[in-house]
Amino acid sequence: MRKWWLIVVLFSLFIGCNDEDESSIGNVEERESNAVNSLKEELMNAPFGWRADYRPFAGSGSFLMLMTFDENTVRIQSDLLNVDEGAYLDLELSYRVESNLGINLVFETYGPYHYLFDFLGGDFQFQLQEEANGSITFFGKSSGVSVVFTENQQDESGKISETALGTLDAGRFNAIDLSSASIGDYGMFNVYLPETNHTISVGVDLFSRTLALFGGGVGRGQDEIVASDQISSSGLASAFSLESDRIVLDQSLSIAVDGTTYSISEISLEEGATQSVLLCGSELDQVSAAGRIDAIAFESMQSDPFQVSNGFSGAEFLSSGLGALFTPSDELMVETILESFPDAAGFQLYRGLDLGDGEFLNAVGFVTVDGSNNVKFFLREFSLEEAGNLITFNFTGDYFISPGDATEEELQSLDLLTDLLFAPEVYMMQIPSLFYTGLFEYYNPCTQYKGFLFEN
Amino acid sequence: MQMKKYIAPVLLLCIAMACQREGSLDVEVNESEDLITSELDQYIQENFTEKYGMTIRYKYIDDFVSAGERATPPRVDVVRPMLDFIEEYWINPYLEIPNGEAFFRAHVPADIVLLGSSILNSDGTETLGTADAGAQITFTKVNDFDLEDEDWKLLQLQVVYHEFAHTVHQLYKLPDAFETISPAGYTGPGSWYVLTDEEALARGFVSPYGTSSPNEDFAEVVAFYLFDSEFESNFISLVDDCDTDDCLQQNDGKESINEKINSIKKHYESVTGIDLDELRAAIQGRL
Numbered sequence: 001m002r003k004w005w006l007i008v009v010l011f012s013l014f015i016g017c018n019d020e021d022e023s024s025i026g027n028v029e030e031r032e033s034n035a036v037n038s039l040k041e042e043l044m045n046a047p048f049g050w051r052a053d054y055r056p057f058a059g060s061g062s063f064l065m066l067m068t069f070d071e072n073t074v075r076i077q078s079d080l081l082n083v084d085e086g087a088y089l090d091l092e093l094s095y096r097v098e099s100n101l102g103i104n105l106v107f108e109t110y111g112p113y114h115y116l117f118d119f120l121g122g123d124f125q126f127q128l129q130e131e132a133n134g135s136i137t138f139f140g141k142s143s144g145v146s147v148v149f150t151e152n153q154q155d156e157s158g159k160i161s162e163t164a165l166g167t168l169d170a171g172r173f174n175a176i177d178l179s180s181a182s183i184g185d186y187g188m189f190n191v192y193l194p195e196t197n198h199t200i201s202v203g204v205d206l207f208s209r210t211l212a213l214f215g216g217g218v219g220r221g222q223d224e225i226v227a228s229d230q231i232s233s234s235g236l237a238s239a240f241s242l243e244s245d246r247i248v249l250d251q252s253l254s255i256a257v258d259g260t261t262y263s264i265s266e267i268s269l270e271e272g273a274t275q276s277v278l279l280c281g282s283e284l285d286q287v288s289a290a291g292r293i294d295a296i297a298f299e300s301m302q303s304d305p306f307q308v309s310n311g312f313s314g315a316e317f318l319s320s321g322l323g324a325l326f327t328p329s330d331e332l333m334v335e336t337i338l339e340s341f342p343d344a345a346g347f348q349l350y351r352g353l354d355l356g357d358g359e360f361l362n363a364v365g366f367v368t369v370d371g372s373n374n375v376k377f378f379l380r381e382f383s384l385e386e387a388g389n390l391i392t393f394n395f396t397g398d399y400f401i402s403p404g405d406a407t408e409e410e411l412q413s414l415d416l417l418t419d420l421l422f423a424p425e426v427y428m429m430q431i432p433s434l435f436y437t438g439l440f441e442y443y444n445p446c447t448q449y450k451g452f453l454f455e456n
Numbered sequence: 457m458q459m460k461k462y463i464a465p466v467l468l469l470c471i472a473m474a475c476q477r478e479g480s481l482d483v484e485v486n487e488s489e490d491l492i493t494s495e496l497d498q499y500i501q502e503n504f505t506e507k508y509g510m511t512i513r514y515k516y517i518d519d520f521v522s523a524g525e526r527a528t529p530p531r532v533d534v535v536r537p538m539l540d541f542i543e544e545y546w547i548n549p550y551l552e553i554p555n556g557e558a559f560f561r562a563h564v565p566a567d568i569v570l571l572g573s574s575i576l577n578s579d580g581t582e583t584l585g586t587a588d589a590g591a592q593i594t595f596t597k598v599n600d601f602d603l604e605d606e607d608w609k610l611l612q613l614q615v616v617y618h619e620f621a622h623t624v625h626q627l628y629k630l631p632d633a634f635e636t637i638s639p640a641g642y643t644g645p646g647s648w649y650v651l652t653d654e655e656a657l658a659r660g661f662v663s664p665y666g667t668s669s670p671n672e673d674f675a676e677v678v679a680f681y682l683f684d685s686e687f688e689s690n691f692i693s694l695v696d697d698c699d700t701d702d703c704l705q706q707n708d709g710k711e712s713i714n715e716k717i718n719s720i721k722k723h724y725e726s727v728t729g730i731d732l733d734e735l736r737a738a739i740q741g742r743l
Contacts (some may be wrong), residue, residue: 073494093532109531110530110599118528
């Protein structure tokens, strides 16, 4: 028995150490190196490069990335037209493939993935998950969100929607330019459908790639739509991707206007044109493009501060810090306000606030907090007329001052400041921000003052 | 029977030894990281690595930040201008002054890291620059490169002069009795940020961060002395006719700062041979 045991052990030794086994398994370092080289070669051996429809977080819209890999650099074309003056449309980055707790693809210098990492929580370091049939799946090392690279079979650079992006970017509403990117990058548009004489209002956020359906109405343009008084509101929204000048929604959105139901799953845009229009005596650039909603042709998708709905859901108490109010030249109003109200701490708007006993407060103004933490309200009362998101403030001459009274000088200052902001009318609406709920934006077309308010 | 017990261990050891591949430890991983792949890399190799023994790291690696921190790399197009900035405002002043070049070459950190963003910490605070035991200096916000932006420029200069000053006390200790000049003013790493600039000055410090430890105090005084053209009026000149407690406290604080900068100058002269006034003049001549 002993001899047999020894033979078996020696045979095992021989089998365990033959060359064939070594070459098929190899040591850890070699296997890591082989895996790194294998992925790198696969990335480089794609004549037309790779495509990723990148969603930086679950539920976001997608950003198109076309990538062509060289030995140490990668050319990335993206549809991030609207940020940093188009710096990420087409650029070359440094990249590496490495073994570090998995096989990783790292974009080493700043580009579109880094921009999305900075502002939307995406990734620029990806770990290999699986490879199959011309596609490679990675997951983001920071977010854990997966992305699929698909090998292109032809030149796909025409899929970058520069025409549509240009139109959507040009349609941004005024105050958006003042905001940080985290609020969004909204263009407000009215789509006119000539066959039915209907208008559909949408907001397109290029930042998060979200389309919000605000509502629909009968007629064309502010006056006709308001006069028809057949407005239907909507609070629906969907993430979207852009491809060859089409806005492709993740989910179809429906709206009924005067008995006709529209289902929107895709909007295609032709080249847009910009014209200057007079709005309350001030010039405003509007961009307009023809196109289709699914199979239905529309005459124009036109940027317009007027929208068929305003997003108010009933009585509202809105407020903001003084840093959310801006002059026509985009300067902060803080110093001007503090000259009149040195203890001003915030700006407030009450719309139909129930005071009890059948009394409702419509008022706008400032709240002050002095050094002893005493709070005082300086509010100017008004009655409202609302037509879509065009809101007319008829100031009544009454004031809500509490506690105590206001000096004549304080009342004059309150009149002056609230006139600049809200007289005689503003476009005001709730914008569906990715990071804030109940965010309202307003723009006075006559004085060109503007700002933001937050629902409380 | 006694022999049998040893057979299995000996055979297993043989198997392990027999299967070990020769040279298996020599497999290079991440070798591309060190390759010269572009004109920029070539420029860095010739003008920083070969000249001063510095590695400029602009391509992102995880080691730049700790777990839970977030940062992004710089854009390629700002790397070369940033290198010119570093050369002009950090290296060249040392080369111009007596003993400066020898000191710089002997003490320059091996790794210079460029980050496009600041380092966002897990508690929501931002780190604007770091140094690691004289081996690494990290510049942040490189993507905001703008020589017309005085705030950006001063941030970068403050970071590099501050971090490079750490090498002096790390290698040659603090000046004698430095920490006894304003001993009651120190706060701690977790509380310095509650102070205002004025409160720090009244305690004898050029900034709230300086109160966090004697080492940071030393580095802050050096940095402010080098980059702040108004150092004399901001931190040394006493206010005449003081008649408030605040004013009197700030004058006391300035006297402490004066004592600190004088002890630092002597220390630099003594251990590095560098006249800090000459270095300051070389820097101020560029600003």
